Amino acid sequence: MTEAVSALREPLVDGQKTLRAVTNDICRPLEGRPTRLWMAGFVVAVTMLIVGGASILYTMATGIGTWGLNPTVGWAFDITNFVFWVGIGHAGTLISAVLLLFRARWRTGVNRSAEAMTIFAVMCAGLFPLIHMGRPWLAFWVFPYPNDRGSLWVNWRSPLLWDVFAISTYFLISLTFWYLGLLPDLATLRDRARGGLRKTLLRVASLGWNGSTRTWHRYEHTSLLLAGLATPLVFSVHTIVSFDFATSVIPGWHTTIFPPYFVAGAIFSGLAMVLTLMLVARKVMALESYITKRHIGAMCKLILGVGGIVATAYATEFFIAWYSGNPYEQFAFFNRARGPMAGFYWMMVFCNVLVPQVFWFRKVRENLWLVFACSLLINVGMWLERFVIIVTSLHRDFLPSSWSSYQPTAIEVLAFVGSFGLFFTCFLLFCRFLPVIAIAEIKGVLGYARRGGAAGHEMASPARDREEVMT
């Protein structure tokens, strides 16, 4: 196989890795005892999960009144967290599906963990619409299923119902796509396992992968098909989430720009979260060779670009408020920028508009500490964005008599902390039990491939790798 190799383009994997080395690098952490760092992280994550779980149970047992809500501000932390987590869950599919379609090969280093992140983030996201209900034990009523309650049906006009379908579809497709991508690696792990329960479980989980050409062929085709299916979802999910607001009558919510605005915001926040996690993972799991500065640089550039879209959306909202001549709309935006919660708005602008601008500079992109700090700030900014949209629009709406304020209680803050606990617990378990990098795919972008098989291989093939391991 000949491939035009640029001498200028930086390699996607650093160092002269053999296929065996790649397999070993990625699989070994899964086969030994957990590191202390992992244990420490896991303890923290599980603690957060337990505390958050306790606060959620308390809320369910006592009432939503344990949150700082009121009739004017009926949603605050709950739906902010929901939209935040859905947003986080966007990068995975973007990276795995859209970049696959665009043949952006640098994605191979990060796609596995990005997809895992997607799934866990969507789980966290799904938690909040569930627990924000006054009677969460009846949450199953949002599903249209035949029933004997006079055959009560759901309201197809409600954006919340659209959410149910959008999120669950997204979750299922993402999970399928992720699992499909895992199959060759699960087979690798199965083959490396020395027997026992682990081997049995992996045997079942790898669905009898045998590495034949036919298997690979079908694998590649299914991946492509699923990528094609998942790509519209990247855009549809947050479009539909934005309908929760856009179809309402509340000034600051009732905005036609919301679908693209939300999609851009979601990708923006998702990339920032991927970046955050990648920077930690490459350090903790010693994967510097696979997640290189080139990956980081590419992510930074993507963030910069999407951040530009987000900033434009912010500006457009103000323009339209002015241009519409609608006094309620105008007030809503004056109130955002100068009202009692203006601090959150300007923090959001700082984090989401100003901070990404540093990525214009290569020096910054290569300074991983700075990149890490920026990615955290963008995460904060994107959470604030949703908080600003939800709370500052609600707290002062049409009738001044119902104007109100909002202050979270410790209980709902802890529920948010709990969602991070859930996310990190899942993510750490994932790091511990599944290969964080797609072994099969990363081999396709190894350095030897660039030099026409300098390391003695004709082509990068996981199938060969398997033989190599077996011999």
Added chain:
Amino acid sequence: MGHHHTHGDAPDPGTPSRRDFLKLAGFSLAAVALPGCSRSEELAATFLMKPEEVTPGLAERYAAACSGCDAGCGLLVTVRDGRPIKVEGSADHPLNQGRTCPIGQASVLEVYDDQALRTPRLAGKETTWERLDAAVTQALAEARANGRGVRVLTGTQSGPGEQAAVRALLAGHADARHVMVDTPSCSALRKAYAAFLGAPRLPRYRLENAHELLAVDADFLGTWLSPVEMTRGYTAARRLEVGRAFCHHTHVEARVSLTGGCADRRIRMHPAQMLATIDTLADLVAQAQGGRAPWEHGDNGTDAAPWLRETAERLVKAPRGRALVLCGRDDVGTQQRVAWLNHALGADDAALAHRTIDLAYPSQQALGDDDELLTLLADLERGAVDVLVIAGTNPVHDHPEGERFRAALGRVKLTVAVTRQLDATASAATAVAPMPHALASWSDAEPVHGLLTLGQPTLAPWGQERPLLESLAAWRGAPQGAREQLREAWRATVFPLVEGAASFESWWARCVHDGHAVVPREPLPVAWREKAELTAPVSPPRGLLAIVHPTVALRSSRHAHNPWLQELPDPLTKVSWDNAACLAPATAARLGAGDGDVVRVTRGKDVVELPVSVQVGQAEDTVALGRGYGVLGTDRFAKVGPTWLEGEPTVATGEPVGVRTEALLGEPVVDIVRAGRRRPLARAQIYDRLDVPAHLAPRGQARRPHVQHTTLAAWREEPGAGAPHAHPDSGSLWDDDHAYEGAHWGLAIDLARCTGCAACVVACQAENNIPVVGRDEVRRQRDMHWLRIDRYFEGDGDDLSVSHQPMMCQQCDNAPCETVCPVLATVHSEEGLNQQVYNRCVGTRYCSNNCPYKVRRFNWFEYWQGSELAHLVLNPDVTVRTRGVMEKCTFCVQRIQARKAEAARSGTTWSDGDIQTACMQVCPAEAVVFGDMNDPQSAVSRAGAMPRAYRVLDELGVRPSVSYLRRVTDRESAPGSSPDAAARESHHD
């Protein structure tokens, strides 16, 4: 008597049948609750055979007397299965004409007070009636033998039966007096007339006849004398009809009262200036009439303020008899000047049918005499009184000298308190005789000379409570049922006056049935003494004055145990579960105190610490303090409200609700300092104004047009005047979702009539089982009232405008709530109602977020429905909602359904006005009209078609079913109607 029918019959509400009459008359003889007859009949047992007139599940309605205050309003009590669950005003009662105030509405809850006393107490221990009666009888006998003092202290008692019972008790005692006291007091007004008429007399005001009204410090729509009667008169005098006079109302006050907010011109004035203002006014009026006020004073009107000149001119120019000055000052001298002024204006001219003051048939709604109370106190202190009976009043709390009173009780051999609660007075008394709620006992009153009200029991007392009349009879040694006593008294003193009655029995049955009787009493003589000996008026000094005032919700300590009233937001401050120290912004700024900062108000040894509520439009150098708070026993409300980690109890354990301020009555000069603490107030409304904050306002559009307001002159010229600029409705692209082939329910609310009295809020609470959520929840804006009253201030200082806007579910035709519910828990009815299906609701709150009016209420917790006993007040026709579901105004759908069911059963139909929502039925101002918008002749359709009609947030296209009628006041300019609106027009075009 049409409304007295039960659901079961009534072919024609207009003509009572003989059967109905006998049935209702029969009630007084044989039905469920007859504590007055003989004790044996109190036994509650299941009927073996169903009595013809009692059908389980169907409401009965009985006339009764309102116990809210002493104004003597008549009630019609809805009784379901032997328990009263709702009260309405009695429609043919001449005073309240079918309406009540918020306190009257809430009084039904007090029937089910589980803390009210059930057993008699002697020397701090529970005892039996025999022992208590023996002790009292013996003490009375000893007092009679020794010629020692015996006193009976009550609230106003005007009924012939009750007066006779007291007289009979005191008969034979050498030193005996019956002292009456009112809280709040009208003593000075009544006594002022003694100088002109020879005896104290309380004028009866006929506001409906007024064309020109000046009120000085009299909150007659909210708390003064007889608010429902006054409100009815006031709104009648201000009816907006072409070619009809509109009563112009000038109001002078220091604090901001409900009445002041309704005035066409409100003058903010320190109390120290009020006497001089009345003097000057008297001069101006006298000069205009070519005379001079018959008293010496410094000012002769030469430097009168322009408003005062204008007011004097208006008063004089008004048709004779139609000008009226009301004064609520607690000073005989001041009231005499006002009485003279009214006489000069011809307000009390007996020759004029349209006179605004009736002295020949005076009011007897406040017979209390403050001086007599002080005399009593002196008598007690010098040990001259051996037996003191205190009934239905609580001087230890209510009187500024309460502490002295308590101490003086120690010098009385036997004090017996006849009371419902172990209040401050009862706990200092030797003996406590529990009395039942007014709806569980017989009572009578004569609130106006010649108008008698009769209260009958609608259920038996819960424990051993005994009506006052029976206690008095027992103590004089002649035990007799309350009903028998009343019958005897009425037979002896009232029946002889009645013309054309066949027999006493039939007349009495009629009285019981009606709850009132108008008898042709002789008019009292009115011989006006022109050369009256006037009392020297007393004016408070300039300086920081404490103004202790009754509040609309409580009015006095009497109802402090009522959680509905404690939670009712004050119509002006919107504070519930607390009284506050209201300060003018300038005074507050001088103190450096803001809302919620606790201040210490001190006069000598009396100290009151209260959180500040900054009140625009209040006179500087005054601190207004609500009374009726800090009542003993209100620590019971510590249990009210949800208990959770960050929740605060409504009151701290052992602490009462609010702070007693009665010690500062009498407008003393006080010192105020900051106490260095904060106590954030629980307010149902945080942002007070229609103008959005200036720095957030779109250019030229600071004022939100939800309350439209125009001037009388503009309205007379063009009935549609005052409409803000609006874009024409371009219609919808979609077909209408709903045909509304039957009825299409709608509501119209006239903002020109609404006074903001909040009766509708409590009526709605009573009708719809709305829970009490407690202070902490209100502080979190989670009050559950389905109907709230939005109160907006505009302008400030001298130019304050107060608007009240009742706001409930607008039952939109294009309801934003309906589309967003994922589970179809809120759906549109064929008749235009947005129905909330409680048991389908999962509680996403999306509907509430998307409601532009924010009228939906969420059950954040499993809210308190009162004690187990108080569950009996729940309306069985309305679901009690559980935690986690949304609820809201239903347009009283249970009443609609009941009427429709009855129509279906009887094969008839309903006509306009048959179905009334609770808010419509109670409104003393008749500001609310409910009906079928599909019927072009219905009152609601006619109101909605008026040029004054508009819909709030119409521009959103949600098509609300509630119309508001533009507010009209007789001002020079109305807020938001002129320059701002003009600016808006130019901005748009």
